[in-house]
Amino acid sequence: DVQMTQSPSSLSASIGDRVTITCRASQNIYRYLNWYQQKPGKAPTLLIYEASTLQSGVPSTFSGSGSGTEFTLTISSLQPGDLATYYCQQSYNIPTTFGGGTKVEIK
Amino acid sequence: EVQVLESGGGLVQPGGSLRLSCAASGFTFSNYAMSWVRQAPGKGLEWVSVISGSGGSRYYADSVKGRFTISRDDSKNMVYLQMNSLRAEDTAVYYCIKKSDSGWQYNWFDPWGQGTLVTVSS
Numbered sequence: 001d002v003q004m005t006q007s008p009s010s011l012s013a014s015i016g017d018r019v020t021i022t023c024r025a026s027q028n029i030y031r032y033l034n035w036y037q038q039k040p041g042k043a044p045t046l047l048i049y050e051a052s053t054l055q056s057g058v059p060s061t062f063s064g065s066g067s068g069t070e071f072t073l074t075i076s077s078l079q080p081g082d083l084a085t086y087y088c089q090q091s092y093n094i095p096t097t098f099g100g101g102t103k104v105e106i107k
Numbered sequence: 108e109v110q111v112l113e114s115g116g117g118l119v120q121p122g123g124s125l126r127l128s129c130a131a132s133g134f135t136f137s138n139y140a141m142s143w144v145r146q147a148p149g150k151g152l153e154w155v156s157v158i159s160g161s162g163g164s165r166y167y168a169d170s171v172k173g174r175f176t177i178s179r180d181d182s183k184n185m186v187y188l189q190m191n192s193l194r195a196e197d198t199a200v201y202y203c204i205k206k207s208d209s210g211w212q213y214n215w216f217d218p219w220g221q222g223t224l225v226t227v228s229s
Contacts, residue, residue: 032212032213034215034216036152036216043202043219043220043221043222044152044202044216044219045217045218045219046215046216046217046218049207049215049217050215055217087151087152089152089215089216091212091213091214091215092212092213093212094157094166094211094212095154095166095168095169096154096157096212097154098151098152098153098154099151100151101151101152
């Protein structure tokens with residue numbers, strides 16, 4: 001199985017800060033990496049697919065980059081509504097696997 | 108609007124069975140793979156199973172293989188998860204999700220249903 005490791009597991013940042021979350025795969029997954037946002041008490045929603053393509057309706061403050069084994073999710077200017085847990089997911093191989101999540105809190 | 112809506116969760120004793128249902132709308136159901144992902148209380152996301160758009164391919168996580176069965180009825184726009192021999196560690200919110208195409212890989216999950224809680228306890 002492809003292991004997905006996210007870091008950090010949690011972070012606290014101020015409104016307007018730039019936030020970066022890293023996701024590392026245990027093997028080459030090319031660009032088959034997706035990002036999801038899960039707000040408290042809600043189902044996850046798709047943010048970014050294939051490493052860098054923003055899902056329709058997602059604010060442009062979100063961006064994704066990377067390929068191979070290392071990927072990043074960046075929030076260019078943190079907003080109050082970004083309070084959530086973020087998960088990466090590889091779709092290169094079965095079983096599809098998720099990172100452990102990064103909880104983003106607002107200072 | 109593309110929507111998926113789960114039902115069928117509840118409290119079940121260890122060793123018991125439960126069938127989850129998922130009703131889909133707003134898209135040509137038969138063209139898309141469907142998947143189940145679960146989330147134990149306070150924990151992360153765990154993929155459970157996927158069925159291809161044709162229904163010809165089905166895959167399961169090792170943790171549920173031999174106990175869970177995924178199926179679909181394209182005439183009703185429904186997908187099901189039959190769960191047998193349930194264990195305490197199966198306790199979770201189960202999400203039904205539409206995949207972005209008919210296959211089982213190289214795609215993404217969107218949208219997710221609101222989830223249905225399965226509690227396995229005596």
